[in-house]
Amino acid sequence: MSGASQQLAAAARAEALRMVARARASHLGGALSMADLLAVLYTGVLRVRPAEPEWPERDRFLLSKGHACASLYATLALQGFFPTTELLTYGQDGSRLMAHVCHRVPGVEFSTGSLGHALPFGVGLALGAQRQGQAHRVFVLLSDGELDEGSNWEAILFAPQHALANLVVLVDYNRIQSLGAVSEVLELAPLADKFRAFRWAVREVDGHDHDAVRTALEAVPWEPGRPSCLIAHTVKGRGVDFMQNRLAWHYRSPNETELAAALRQVGGTP
Amino acid sequence: MRTAFIQELIAQARQCPEIFLAVGDLGYSVVEPFAQEFPDRFLNAGVAEQNLTGLAAGLAAAGYHVFTYSIANFPTLRCLEQLRNDVCHHDLPVTVVSVGAGLSYGNLGYSHHAVQDLGILRTLGELTILSPADPGEARAAVRWLATHPRPSYLRLGKAGEPELHEPVGLREAPLVLRPGRGNLAIAATGSVLKCALEAADLLAAGGLDLAVLSCPWLQPVGDEFRAAFAPYRRVLALEEHVATGGLASLLRDTLPSGVIITSRAIPTAVTRLVGSQAWLRQQAGLDALAVAAAARELAGP
Incomplete structure (x- = not known):
């Protein structure tokens, strides 16, 4: 499975680079940092059916950092939720692939864009499944910067109270937020301890190590009756050396030369 | 009016298994009968209105018609963006219920004066907005809402309001x-x-x-x-x-x-x-x- 997920991650990175460049859009850094997490999720972890996106028993995946949706759209298209040719419409006039994740896209459960919304919604989905005795799980991918939002901590407090073992949070901990380093804006460390203090089961992994991510996610829930939080240590802009750990790539879109260089690095065709 | 609301909601919940009541740690001596009769469809989400409204949207996506319940501006303005983005944009069956319309909580002061809610919520075109005048109108509103699960807002008074006219049901008109x-x-x-x-x-x-x-x-x-x-x-x-x-x-x-x-x-x-x-x-x-x-x-x- 690791080969398949590696291949998917590389292809999704290439598509995301092309999409953002074409749309003159932003947020490549965060799209690249979470690409490996998405690739692992969509190659065997999530129980989903690309040909049947509304399958009632599917696991629900929510992207809370909706601005980084280019790599999610790419991952979904590459897995067959919709044609990859549609990716070229990203951010274009009239497209359903708006530059913040949109629930009108097959495979997308929930629109976000304003931060701190998906986890409370996910808590509701998980509580609903629990009350109805349904077996599906809810996975919510958060950015680190959006953990500044109080609404997330309301939901983090709530989930263990109701023993939502069917809820999994992934934190894309790339340590750079909108205007600077997380440590300089609002330090989150010790993040794992914070989640543990809120009564979550917590694991930390290298968010680019597919085997480690898969091993962790395949074992949820890690503790009976508790929600799981996977803190994925990632690198913003991962895969393109001149984008890595550079705040500017939260905003910039690559020019033609930069796109060609970036595509070579991620293994895509220019 | 809040008593008429809860009595009618209980009556409707007996008919509609989708009805769910989620409160923001408020409703003492009001919501208990619902909680006792429908423990699987009741939730106290705590003093956390953003999470309350977001999770109500999630519960609605899971198949429930969720009534969120709190007082004054708490279930509306405190979580306005959750109402806009999570409920309205996704067209989910969540009914926000606020007790204490206008100056019902007059002596509790500015924080509890709910006098800007209609103007703000009217800008959310997806919302159905109901503002009953007496217990009879409140009951008619709940009956209508139970059969029309959609993004909606029910603006209630408090307690002890007199019946002002014979019940005539709810129409999409005065x-x-x-x-x-x-x-x-x-x-x-x-x-x-x-x-x-x-x-x-x-x-x-x-x-x-x-x-x-x-x-x-x-x-x-x-x-x-x-x-x-x-x-x-x-x-x-x-x-x-x-x-x-x-x-x-x-x-x-x-x-x-x-x-x-x-x-x-x-x-x-x-x-x-x-x-x-x-x-x-x-x-x-x-x-x-x-x-x-x-x-x-x-x-x-």
Whole structure:
């Protein structure tokens, strides 16, 4: 499975680079940092059916950092939720692939864009499944910067109270937020301890190590009756050396030369 | 009104297995009967209205019709973006219920004066907005909502409001309680309707027979709503809400431009006062004598 997920991650990175460049859009850094997490999720972890996106028993995946949706759209298209040719419409006039994740896209459960919304919604989905005795799980991918939002901590407090073992949070901990380093804006460390203090089961992994991510996610829930939080240590802009750990790539879109260089690095065709 | 609400919600929940009540740690001595009868469809989400509204949207996506319940501005303004993005944009069946409309919690002060909610929530075009005047209208509103699960807002008074008229159900239009004999009407939304009826009684004793319309239905406005106002050329609008965005504003937005709308609303200065609902209404000119005087002036010589 690791080969398949590696291949998917590389292809999704290439598509995301092309999409953002074409749309003159932003947020490549965060799209690249979470690409490996998405690739692992969509190659065997999530129980989903690309040909049947509304399958009632599917696991629900929510992207809370909706601005980084280019790599999610790419991952979904590459897995067959919709044609990859549609990716070229990203951010274009009239497209359903708006530059913040949109629930009108097959495979997308929930629109976000304003931060701190998906986890409370996910808590509701998980509580609903629990009350109805349904077996599906809810996975919510958060950015680190959006953990500044109080609404997330309301939901983090709530989930263990109701023993939502069917809820999994992934934190894309790339340590750079909108205007600077997380440590300089609002330090989150010790993040794992914070989640543990809120009564979550917590694991930390290298968010680019597919085997480690898969091993962790395949074992949820890690503790009976508790929600799981996977803190994925990632690198913003991962895969393109001149984008890595550079705040500017939260905003910039690559020019033609930069796109060609970036595509070579991620293994895509220019 | 809150007792009528919970009794009717329980009655509806017996018929509709999708109905779910989620409260924001408020509702003491009100919500317990629902919680006892439907423990699997009740939740106290704690003092956390953003999470309450977001998770209500999630529960709605899981198949429930969720009624969120809190007081004053907490389930509306505190979590406005969750209401906008999570509920309205996803077109999910969540009904926000707020107890304490207007100045119901008058002596609790500014934080509890709910007088901007209609203006703000009317901008959310996806929301159905209901603002009953008495327990009977509240029951009719809950019955209607139970069969129309959608993004919606139910603006309730508090407790002890009198029944103001015979129950007539809910329509997508005002209820014409007194047809009047001229082209002047008093229109009211919420429990301040009592003041409109009292003013009309005072004027009737002097030979002026005014129409009185109750407006529990505020959004969306369609032909049926406009048609109910067709006989009237002058409307005195009463509301326990600031003038901006409330009932008078809605009437000016939706009725023909030739209809003269006069507003009696809550001046911002009154929101800074503390006192009983009746006293605060007097300060705002929303008592029977003041309204009768205003209507007499509009009626002309």
